[in-house]
Amino acid sequence: MGSVKKAVSKATDAKLTNDNWQYILDVCDLVSEDPEDGGKEAMELIESRLSQKDANVILRTLSLITSLAENCGSRLQQLIASKDFTNKLYGLVKDKSVHLAVKTEVVKVVRQLSSSFKKDPSLRYMNDLYVRISKNYPHLLQDQPDVPGKYEMSHQSKLKEDKDLEEALRLSLLSHQEQERQKQANAGQASADQGEMAPSFTAASKVPSESQVSQQQVQQRSQSASLQSATPPKRVRALYDLASNEPDELAFKKGDIIVVLEQVYRDWWRGSLRGSIGIFPLNYVTPMAEPTQEEILQEQTKESELLSQKRKVDQLYYRMRDERGLREDPTQDASVNELYGTVTPLRPEIAKLIGKHARKREELLSLRQVLANAEATYNQLLDRATNVYTSPLPIQPPPRSNQRPSSNHIVPYPNE
Known part of the structure; x- marks a missing residue:
């Protein structure tokens, strides 16, 4: 044991x-x-x-x-x-x-x-x-807010989401049909005379396709809708601890930083933390302001300066290893002590940098999983919609005539 x-x-x-x-x-x-x-x-x-x-x-x-x-x-x-x-x-x-x-x-x-x-x-x-x-x-006893109920989003939000999904599927179908028509047109152009095809190709290139027009309309509508609706923040910080036994809920502690993925209910979002994905209540978190461009540049400069000290860290490591092999006391070497004094203050910053990139890795892995699930769901919906829109209509038999042939109609014999 x-x-x-x-x-x-x-x-x-x-x-x-x-x-x-x-x-x-x-x-x-x-x-x-x-x-x-x-x-x-x-x-x-x-x-x-x-x-x-x-x-x-x-x-x-x-x-x-x-x-x-x-x-x-x-x-x-x-x-x-x-x-x-x-x-x-x-x-x-x-x-x-x-x-x-x-x-x-x-x-x-x-x-x-x-x-x-x-x-x-x-x-x-x-x-x-x-x-x-x-x-x-x-x-x-720390007073914590009550966990809100999991109420569905408003009727308008759901209608907008369904409409956007339907429009996206329709555009995908139009794009697929446009590609098929383009392939057929290219095949016809390759077999036809270049001089005869040039005028028709020039005229066709000036007219936008139906999918291009539809895509432009959807982009304009989505841009106007994004101005009217507030998008969720990219990251939030936990204000309280949340220990949940529900399989779909995300457990976290005060101070944890959660990456927001999407809105699920009216008062719940889905997010990722330490490789786990789940939903969490909005009244347990607070939005985090995204860093400005200047702050990002300062952080990158600081990180570059820290990484530039790698040579000194390696130098101290090899000096300590070599002197131990010779059974000498490295603390008696002035140059080793100087290197040690230079490298030791870097430990807290290195620990922060390791934590930062570890969190970034967890965020990317979580987003990769979310993207894979979304892509699989989208492909299923697209295949289903393709089967609905492209399946041929059943052939109806011609209507039968109730009129009898006239008596003066002569049916020839086979030998005639």
Whole structure:
């Protein structure tokens, strides 16, 4: 079981300033393999981590507790909702030496677990703990807005969306038909005389096709509609924590930056965060202003200056490696100390840069998935519409005449 101890220590390391969900999921995987013994060992390690004075260790441990409760089955839930462990959590709340931010996070975890365990009477100690905290420490309860209902968009918005979709499908069909006509025209031009085809081609080139006219009309209508309707922002920042058990909802913490993808309901948007896609309520977030061109240039300049220091970082690394190979003390080398003093201040900026590009990668992966789903849906709708518009009409038989042939009509014999 040494692997569980190593994984818990890694997921709750004091050097982590944010939750590392990969480390947390590694612990969950190990515990799920052996919920009985692995769960007991994990809870013993968690209790010891909660006893430490480092706030980072406690905060990372609280996130691990929530993940174990949600992902590792009823056995872990019973251990977490036990009387002894809930008393341990209550001890953090009433300890005067514990920072207020840590106490607030403990209350958030207790609230979330109390909501998750409310259907199981055997886990009632967690709800009892939340009631106890609410009674004795009400100032630690952060008031959060009520989650709005998932009401459909207005009738006008849905009509506009359906009309735009129908128009897009119609234009796609017209474009396809125009391409087919162009292919046939090109084939005819290749086989005809160049002198005879030149005047007709010139005349045809001056007349816009039906699809071109329709596309211009749709572009004009969409431009005027975009001026009348407000588009959602590209990014929003979370104002509160949202822990949801609904499969289609996005869970996040206060301060998380969410990339907005589309509007789903009147008060809900769909967004992506850390590779996950889901819907979230608008009253839990606030729009983020997009950076100006000047701010973008300043950030690019700062990033270029930081990357230009790579040579010094490599130089320090190789100097340290070579001197260790010679069993010499690198701290006695003045040039090494000078390099170290130059490189060390870069660590916070490098960490920020790594986080920035990691978030950018997650955003691009999420958008790639959304685009793939949208493209598949669009192709299905287009194929369906193509079959409707291009299927031939059934041939009606000619109407039968009720008139009998005249008597003077002569039918010839076959031999005549």
